[in-house]
Amino acid sequence: MKPRWKGKGSEAKAMADPMSMIVSQLQSFLIQSETRGLLSSCSVLVEVDAELADLLNRACFGRPRITAEKDKQWFQLDMEEAFYLCFSLKCLKVVGEDGCIKSNEELWGHWKSKKVVFPVSFKAYSHLRHKNWIVRSGLQYGVDFVAYRHHPALVHSEYAVLAVSEGNNDQNGRLRGWSDVHCTVRLCGSVAKTLLIVIVNNNSQCAISPSCLEHYTVEERTITRWNPEQSREDQEILENRAK
Known part of the structure; x- marks a missing residue:
């Protein structure tokens, strides 16, 4: 089955902006900004600014989450997405309810207990x-x-x-x-x-x-x-x- 591109020029846009480069940009930004996420049961919440929101959206990690806090923007990462950023790309730290950074082993055990x-x-x-x-x-x-x-x-x-x-x-x-x-x-x-x-x-x-x-x-x-x-x-x- 061939890829079904959405509209004229979509394939050219994808070729000009490869996903590997986008993910690399996201990885660098998260490392430099020392971004931390908040552990929330089966997901991780990340407070974002406009630049990080754009990178997460372009790299397709997480989804925007609407909250009552109009002055803050949040992205919600699924457990696989969050652990990929933490363990595989080593660019995200996750904080638990106790305010302490969770190790990869702790996150692994937590999500195994949930799934x-x-x-x-x-x-x-x-x-x-x-x-x-x-x-x-x-x-x-x-x-x-x-x-x-x-x-x-x-x-x-x-x-x-x-x-x-x-x-x-x-x-x-x-x-x-x-x-x-x-x-x-x-x-x-x-x-x-x-x-x-x-x-x-x-x-x-x-x-x-x-x-x-x-x-x-x-x-x-x-x-x-x-x-x-x-x-x-x-x-x-x-x-x-x-x-």
């Missing part, structure tokens, strides 16, 4: 982000994530992503039967997305700390509906023979 499959979902998220895909929540499509080639304002998402553990023994128990696969693929097809299964193998490493992630391996599989028309003889050849 049992966090190690698998984060590995899948970081795997795609490292490849410069934009990764957003796929809740509205019944999947973990959706992946964009560039900013969602320029292109439609290409992949609906499910993150599963090796052998599909994850706690969500998805895709265990043919009916699950069929329903998911039909849904993805109806919204013009390819189903991407990101299979995470922990290689028998206990997920007691984020250091285990370096031992995890990832396998990608795409699943699409079989189109009988693609298996038939070339229609053009048949028409020429008929003449």
